[in-house]
Amino acid sequence: MKKSLLHLSAFLLFTGGMMAQTTNEGMLYISEGTQLSTLERFNNLTSGTFYNDGDVLIYSHFQNEGIVDFYKNTGLTRFIGTASQEISGSKTSFLYNAFFDNRSNSVPFNISGSIDISGQANLFTGILDNDNFGGEITFNTDGNHINTSNDSHVDGPVIKVGNKDFTFPIGDAGYYRLGGISSPANATAIFEGKYFFENSNVMYSHDLRAGVILEIDNQEYWTIEKQSTADEDIMITLSWDEATTPQSMLDAAAENALTIVRWDEATNMWVDEGGAIDLTNNTVTTAVNDFGVVTLGRVQSDLILPCGLVIYNSVTPNGDGLNDFFLIDQSNNDDCARNINVQVFNRWGVKVFETNNYGVNGNVFSGYSSGRLTLKDSEYLPSGTYFYIIEYQYGPDAENNFHKQAGYLYLSSN
Structure with a gap:
């Protein structure tokens, strides 16, 4: 040419x-x-x-x-x-x-x-x-x-x-x-x-x-x-x-x-x-x-977070009663942890879920998006690996202690 x-x-x-x-x-x-x-x-x-x-x-x-x-x-x-x-x-x-x-x-x-x-x-x-x-x-x-x-x-x-x-x-x-x-x-x-x-x-x-x-x-x-x-x-x-x-x-x-x-x-x-x-x-x-x-x-890292919280990072929202939502076990909390904020991001770093007071009145992540994705409310997010961020205050108010932890969350519809 x-x-x-x-x-x-x-x-x-x-x-x-x-x-x-x-x-x-x-x-x-x-x-x-x-x-x-x-x-x-x-x-x-x-x-x-x-x-x-x-x-x-x-x-x-x-x-x-x-x-x-x-x-x-x-x-x-x-x-x-x-x-x-x-x-x-x-x-x-x-x-x-x-x-x-x-x-x-x-x-x-x-x-x-x-x-x-x-x-x-x-x-x-x-x-x-x-x-x-x-x-x-x-x-x-x-x-x-x-x-x-x-x-x-x-x-x-x-x-x-x-x-x-x-x-x-x-x-x-x-x-x-x-x-x-x-x-x-x-x-x-x-x-x-x-x-x-x-x-x-x-x-x-x-x-x-x-x-x-x-x-x-x-x-x-x-x-x-x-x-x-x-x-x-x-x-x-x-x-x-x-x-x-x-x-x-x-x-x-x-x-x-x-x-x-x-x-x-x-x-x-x-x-x-x-x-x-x-x-x-x-x-x-x-x-x-x-x-x-x-x-x-x-x-200091452990599976058990301050206040005895335990994270279960496998979510299979298929209605079988097992791992239907992102579970943060607070059975040993005794009101030690307060204002639990949870964020979930997809693999590209786009926030797909966020809430304060996680776990209160059914306020949990069960595979639906509440972030800036263009999915219908009735649709689950795609299966795959996501990031979670958990942040909360714990201990006496006067000490003003905060804990923040990030990790991987595995979402599957099967």
Whole structure:
């Protein structure tokens, strides 16, 4: 098929008669099936408009002071260098697909400008550093990434816009340490995630912690912030790795005692947010009461919760009288546990059920959805694995003790 460049209005500045710097001051459009390569610095000036629906290869620095965008969901911008590459400029560069491959050093991409990715970012080789250069990296609603690893991730904050679940491609000190969010309810949701290979105790004292927390990860922490205004009921996921995570936390995962803890600004202390542990993927997941600074923690774990509550996590709502609803046995409660809140999420992190005073007057989860799914009231939820979150107050009122626990719930209609 014949390749075509629909419109080109740019000029080249030659340096030393050998290499060319590409500077765009007009309209530069790369159509589908068209390829453009720039060997030296590419400058898009204030008056420059650069649309890419084709294939653009950037072998050196990239600076945008004008408009960089795409018309169709086809454009690919490839940053491929043999020396460090600066991605800069005062205006946001809107890219559809992006490819990063630079093996000149471990951190070859210096991001001081703003990149907005709507399609796929192939983080093939090379760490993108916006932490030390002040840049901004945003993934739009359908934006995603592949090939993320210790050798290729974002060292610094990453922003996610929209109502799709997302794993932040974040890391620090040469380690990729993902954090994730489930699907927000609002299309205008904005979240930011960042990973720190640092001891959070320096800023947030580990001595200030809720009594159920025995120990806090002293080598790493994350920040997951909500930047939009609407309330969001989502789940967050943190990961562990033997290269960065203390051995005591690895042991806690194996013992079902690993949890997510959050620094609570209101109470000036670390609080337990619970956690459903996935030993296959080295992750722990929970629904949080708020956002901010989070990390891993060790708690006292047992099948029997405070106040003698016992969880039965198999639900078969078929009317045979056995496991017809999610049972939290309170026979040994003696009014010790109060205000029992239960939330149930599906595998994509969408809340399908929530209630306070669980178990009172038949107020239980029996396989029906009361969340933001488009199911008829008469229909059961699909069989499968769900997450549950249980939170309640216990003990004397003056002690203000709270317990929160997350785990897996198995729903079957058989």
